[in-house]
Amino acid sequence: MEAVNQLASTGTFRAVKEPLAFLRVLEWLFAIFAFATCGGYSGGLRLSVDCANKSESDLSIDIAFAYPFRLHQVNFDAPTCEGKRRETLSLIGDFSSSAEFFVTIAVFAFLYSLAATVVYIFFQNKYRENNRGPLIDFIVTVVFSFLWLVGSSAWAKGLSDVKIATDPDEVLLLMSACKQQSNKCMPVRSPVMSSLNTSVVFGFLNFILWAGNIWFVFKETGWHSSGQRHPPDTLEKQSSSYNQGGYNQDNYGPTGGYNQPAGFGQQANYGQVGEYGQQQSYSQSGPTSFANQI
Numbered sequence: 001m002e003a004v005n006q007l008a009s010t011g012t013f014r015a016v017k018e019p020l021a022f023l024r025v026l027e028w029l030f031a032i033f034a035f036a037t038c039g040g041y042s043g044g045l046r047l048s049v050d051c052a053n054k055s056e057s058d059l060s061i062d063i064a065f066a067y068p069f070r071l072h073q074v075n076f077d078a079p080t081c082e083g084k085r086r087e088t089l090s091l092i093g094d095f096s097s098s099a100e101f102f103v104t105i106a107v108f109a110f111l112y113s114l115a116a117t118v119v120y121i122f123f124q125n126k127y128r129e130n131n132r133g134p135l136i137d138f139i140v141t142v143v144f145s146f147l148w149l150v151g152s153s154a155w156a157k158g159l160s161d162v163k164i165a166t167d168p169d170e171v172l173l174l175m176s177a178c179k180q181q182s183n184k185c186m187p188v189r190s191p192v193m194s195s196l197n198t199s200v201v202f203g204f205l206n207f208i209l210w211a212g213n214i215w216f217v218f219k220e221t222g223w224h225s226s227g228q229r230h231p232p233d234t235l236e237k238q239s240s241s242y243n244q245g246g247y248n249q250d251n252y253g254p255t256g257g258y259n260q261p262a263g264f265g266q267q268a269n270y271g272q273v274g275e276y277g278q279q280q281s282y283s284q285s286g287p288t289s290f291a292n293q294i
Helices: 002-009 011-017 019-039 096-122 132-165 168-172 194-218 222-243 285-293
Strands: 042-050 058-066 075-079 086-090 184-189
Touching: 011 019, 011 096, 019 096, 019 194, 042 075, 042 168, 058 075, 096 132, 096 194, 132 194, 168 184
Parallel strands: none
Antiparallel strands: 042 058, 042 184, 075 086
8 A cells, every 4th residue: 555655645546636627437346347247248038838738838948138128039938838849939028228328428438538537647738738638628527427326327228127027927917828828837036137227326426536536626727717817806905995095095194284283383483582674584585585685
């Protein structure tokens, strides 16, 4: 673990520790589980038909089916309990559309998550060079979130229909021999659907991961950056207006008019008793010229 932590903490591998790249790695893994559990499925069931005439019975009728679940193409032979004649039957339903759509989303999500993780680790500077990379990443993340929700919901409904179509009791109703009370029809083995149930769970988990990653991708776009820069600019304008206003310039300070009275602060005329010609008035230029004239 120490070696892995040292590798992740050095160089650009530190991006894996950030939520954006870490969620991409989880999306990559969960996409593998989603299409592997669905696309790699193969199962089957076994039925038994015990005719009144034991020589015509078939106690082991195997029916196999697999992805993409075109069940109407799955054929099997069953006894009719009327001599040696046998009939060829097929299962009911075609559920390939929802299954293939789900697997296609998983494969493309796997490829995009892998490519995005490589960009985050090795080309992080170019990714954040301008707003184009984060903006494309944001749009693709929103689209995949929607596709995962739709695909998982469609495949969940398709899986429920597959379970009904492959139910041994429902398949027995297709056989003509089972419609006669003298014959005994029994299910021997039911199909195992645990991996398909797991694929639906991984589908909705992928939706949660992609939807949660929308916020972290949005933080990399210019939309989030511009929204963060706007309030400080407003505060700076407000503070500058107060700094330049009259309240910050103290009128009662050294430069104010009340600290320096114009005529009464310098009492030159009333401090010296003399002739009117030698008394200085409020200004220096006017009284001097008047004294010279006298």
